[in-house]
Amino acid sequence: MAKRFTDSEKWQKLWISKLSPNYKLFWVYLLDMVDNAGIYDVNLGLAEYLLGVKLNHDMILKEFGKHIVEIRKDKWFIPKFVEFQYGELKENSKPHLSVIKRLEEKGLHTLKAKYKDKEEDKNKKKDKEKR
Numbered sequence: 001m002a003k004r005f006t007d008s009e010k011w012q013k014l015w016i017s018k019l020s021p022n023y024k025l026f027w028v029y030l031l032d033m034v035d036n037a038g039i040y041d042v043n044l045g046l047a048e049y050l051l052g053v054k055l056n057h058d059m060i061l062k063e064f065g066k067h068i069v070e071i072r073k074d075k076w077f078i079p080k081f082v083e084f085q086y087g088e089l090k091e092n093s094k095p096h097l098s099v100i101k102r103l104e105e106k107g108l109h110t111l112k113a114k115y116k117d118k119e120e121d122k123n124k125k126k127d128k129e130k131r
Helices: 021-033 044-051 057-067 081-086 094-105 111-130
Strands: 039-041 069-072 075-077
Touching: 021 044, 021 057, 081 094
Parallel strands: none
Antiparallel strands: 039 075, 069 075
16 A cells, blocks of 8 residues: 655645636546555546546546646656655665656656766765865
């Protein structure tokens, strides 16, 4: 059983307040159902059954806009999920490794370049401080 942080201020966000009740419920469901990298194996039939509501694939993507990225017809990605759950991913953190691997498999992660750039910036800063 995965345990997740939840944003207790989500109900104050304008984009969520504009959703229909069915899609508000679906958003909470979606955040519970994504994998550790924020990727959802789309199964709207199961979601409809469990939530007791009607859902429409295209309408979901339209209503949620940038909050859901369609990787393929059967895979969606929640871009802000990883940052909210883990903060900045680090390659030297064991819990982050499986997330990094999953994101790289789907072509959704450029951590290595970001990480190297940040390390280089830190090293340059240290060098300047030494001088």
